[in-house]
Amino acid sequence: MLIELTEIDKSYRDRQGQPVSVLKQLSLQVEQGAFVALSGASGCGKSTLLNILGCLDRFDGGEYRFDGENVGAWSEGQRADLRNRRIGFVFQAFHLLPFLAVEANIALPFMYNHHGQRPSHEHIESLLKSVDLEGMSQRYPGELSGGQMQRVAIARALVLGADLILADEPTGNLDSAVAQGVLDLFELLVQQGKTIVMVTHDPAISARADRQIKMEGGQIDSDNRRESVGRAK
Amino acid sequence: MSAAKNMSAAFQVAAAMPGRVILLALPVAAATALALATLAIDQGLSAKAEQAARSFGQDVISIRPGARVIAGQSGTATSLSAEDVDALLERLRGYKAIEGTRREDNVPTSAGSKSGRYKLFGVRPPWADVRQFGADRGDFLDDDDVQSSARVCLLGQTPTRELFGDQDPIGQEVTINQVPFRVKGVLVTKGSSPAEGDRDARIVIPVTTFYDRLYKRVHLDQIVVQARDSEQATLAKLEGDIQSILRTERKLKEGEKNDFTIRLPSTIAEQSRGVSRNVFYLLLGLAGVCGLAAVFLIVLVYGQAVRSRRGEIGIRRAMGATPGDILIQFWAEGLVTSVIGGLVGVLLGIGGAYGLAASRGLEFGFGPLVVVAPLAIVVFASLAGLIPARSAAGLDPAEALRPQV
Numbered sequence: 001m002l003i004e005l006t007e008i009d010k011s012y013r014d015r016q017g018q019p020v021s022v023l024k025q026l027s028l029q030v031e032q033g034a035f036v037a038l039s040g041a042s043g044c045g046k047s048t049l050l051n052i053l054g055c056l057d058r059f060d061g062g063e064y065r066f067d068g069e070n071v072g073a074w075s076e077g078q079r080a081d082l083r084n085r086r087i088g089f090v091f092q093a094f095h096l097l098p099f100l101a102v103e104a105n106i107a108l109p110f111m112y113n114h115h116g117q118r119p120s121h122e123h124i125e126s127l128l129k130s131v132d133l134e135g136m137s138q139r140y141p142g143e144l145s146g147g148q149m150q151r152v153a154i155a156r157a158l159v160l161g162a163d164l165i166l167a168d169e170p171t172g173n174l175d176s177a178v179a180q181g182v183l184d185l186f187e188l189l190v191q192q193g194k195t196i197v198m199v200t201h202d203p204a205i206s207a208r209a210d211r212q213i214k215m216e217g218g219q220i221d222s223d224n225r226r227e228s229v230g231r232a233k
Numbered sequence: 234m235s236a237a238k239n240m241s242a243a244f245q246v247a248a249a250m251p252g253r254v255i256l257l258a259l260p261v262a263a264a265t266a267l268a269l270a271t272l273a274i275d276q277g278l279s280a281k282a283e284q285a286a287r288s289f290g291q292d293v294i295s296i297r298p299g300a301r302v303i304a305g306q307s308g309t310a311t312s313l314s315a316e317d318v319d320a321l322l323e324r325l326r327g328y329k330a331i332e333g334t335r336r337e338d339n340v341p342t343s344a345g346s347k348s349g350r351y352k353l354f355g356v357r358p359p360w361a362d363v364r365q366f367g368a369d370r371g372d373f374l375d376d377d378d379v380q381s382s383a384r385v386c387l388l389g390q391t392p393t394r395e396l397f398g399d400q401d402p403i404g405q406e407v408t409i410n411q412v413p414f415r416v417k418g419v420l421v422t423k424g425s426s427p428a429e430g431d432r433d434a435r436i437v438i439p440v441t442t443f444y445d446r447l448y449k450r451v452h453l454d455q456i457v458v459q460a461r462d463s464e465q466a467t468l469a470k471l472e473g474d475i476q477s478i479l480r481t482e483r484k485l486k487e488g489e490k491n492d493f494t495i496r497l498p499s500t501i502a503e504q505s506r507g508v509s510r511n512v513f514y515l516l517l518g519l520a521g522v523c524g525l526a527a528v529f530l531i532v533l534v535y536g537q538a539v540r541s542r543r544g545e546i547g548i549r550r551a552m553g554a555t556p557g558d559i560l561i562q563f564w565a566e567g568l569v570t571s572v573i574g575g576l577v578g579v580l581l582g583i584g585g586a587y588g589l590a591a592s593r594g595l596e597f598g599f600g601p602l603v604v605v606a607p608l609a610i611v612v613f614a615s616l617a618g619l620i621p622a623r624s625a626a627g628l629d630p631a632e633a634l635r636p637q638v
């Protein structure tokens with residue numbers, strides 16, 4: 001099991017300092033190679049859950065095991081290293097750095113990597129090819145379309161070989177044809193063994209995942225697995 | 234290792250926003266340049282002033298006739314007399330020597346076919362010790378010379394060179410204002426000072442000869458009082474005593490101005506600076522204001538940048554940056570501006586000091602303060618960058634990545 005969340009509690013403090021519970025005794029297991037779509041009403045805690053999965057946020061109670069390790073207890077430095085090597089993030093707002101060319105944007109995670117080699121130009125070119133952006137390495141984000149920017153962000157998430165992709169409404173800023181293109185890419189990654197947890201409002205998008213989880217009021221309301229008949233493994 | 238990577242991230246950002254770097258480097262450069270140039274010139278002038286005071290004698294108080302006048306010129310009033318000297322000798326305490334001198338400028342002097350115009354001083358033998366202006370070669374005046382109003386003189390280095398060239402003037406005859414004199418010796422070299430001009434362009438004769446054979450003048454042109462030591466307190470005490478003795482002597486009423494001017498080595502130094510110290514305090518203040526403006530601008534502009542770059546901070550954290558990484562990167566961005574500003578400021582400051590010195594005939598020096606003050610400005614500007622960098626590092630990544638309103 002790649003992800004094991006057990007009875008996670010998470011609350012924020014409001015302006016008066018009163019705790020506002022966002023996640024309540026939430027348990028979730030995600031196996032390696034799964035493609036999970038997470039949906040639910042606005043404010044139900046989807047982004048909060050994703051941030052906890054990505055070790056970007058701490059929680060108040062429960063346990064989080066990532067690949068068997070109790071990462072909830074890890075130090076900030078260890079968690080940063082885990083994010084760097086094993087988790088890729090994709091956001092609705094892309095979050096590319098506008099002053100860096102595509103190649104430099106994709107290479108950014110290496111800046112915080114203490115182990116490997118700097119990704120070679122060839123490696124980045126082949127990544128760009130796999131996200132259908134061949135020959136665009138010297139462009140700047142401002143010269144790209146929304147769909148192209150999101151594919152640069154996906155390439156960046158993959159550059160150090162992450163095995164978990166966390167995507168918070170990755171198609172929220174894209175029109176549906178372009179969104180389907182991003183989904184095609186996700187399917188391809190899942191086939192290659194990556195694990196994807198994706199937040200989306202759009203039923204047409206979540207339908208393409210293997211597993212649809214609906215959240216409500218900080219808890220999991222429904223969890224449906226699609227029979228693996230349709231998918232060529 | 235990762236510090237270097239974070240620095241390179243900072244350079245990437247700085248290179249992408251050269252306008253901001255220049256805007257923020259400007260006040261740092263201005264403050265640095267202003268502080269450096271001001272201090273360098275001030276130091277040069279101070280060194281010159283100190284040199285002037287030293288060559289005048291650091292234990293010597295000068296009294297000139299007339300109210301206070303501009304540096305280098307004595308008053309025209311005829312208010313100093315031998316009685317003043319006697320009164321001082323009788324009532325002043327704590328002095329080593331008191332000497333009255335007579336003086337005439339531009340006195341025509343010739344030797345053989347050569348001629349020139351020099352300052353002529355009528356003095357008594359102790360003057361050599363008081364002013365440290367004795368004979369370099371030959372002998373100084375003695376008491377017999379004064380007793381007999383002898384027609385003997387000592388030549389300064391300038392008349393020696395101009396009138397005799399390579400020849401030895403000692404024992405030769407010179408004509409001073411049409412009166413023949415025998416050269417007894419050559420005075421030591423003193424160089425020039427802003428207060429007195431070329432101090433070697435002078436001739437010294439007995440004070441009695443000055444009166445009896447050249448200029449029938451009763452008054453004295455200067456009285457110098459040599460103190461026991463060169464302590465500021467000793468000199469100040471003497472100054473006060475001299476003033477009250479002279480005021481009583483010449484029956485000045487309360488509220489009446491002195492008709493003489495007392496100058497201490499410190500006032501001589503101050504006058505020979507040429508530029509008032511206050512101008513420097515003003516310029517240094519301006520440099521300080523510039524430095525403060527630089528610090529505020531850095532805190533303000535980078536603080537704003539941190540707010541507008543929350544997304545960048547969030548995504549960097551998501552990619553594995555620790556708060557320390559963010560701190561170093563954002564601090565280094567500020568550091569780039571401070572260091573560039575400082576370097577430009579140092580170049581401008583040195584250039585400015587050179588330019589000013591060349592165009593105004595001033596001097597400049599590079600003492601510790603000239604190095605420390607600009608460095609302090611750069612250090613403060615650099616530390617200022619820590620404030621926005623700390624707030625960037627303290628951002629919660631989940632918070633930073635939330636869609637902005």
Ligand SMILES: Nc1ncnc2c1ncn2[C@@H]1O[C@H](COP(=O)(O)OP(=O)(O)OP(=O)(O)O)[C@@H](O)[C@H]1O
Nearest residue numbers: 012013014022041042043044045046047048049632
């Ligand atoms: N830093 C915070 N301080 C206080 N409350 C917060 C904070 N972050 C989130 N919340 C609250 O927690 C709840 C869950 O937020 P979260 O962003 O996870 O919702 P979401 O399911 O992602 O919603 P959306 O679909 O609109 O993105 C919301 O009610 C939100 O107001």
Ligand SMILES: [Mg+2]
Nearest residue numbers: 046047048168
């Ligand atoms: Mg959300």
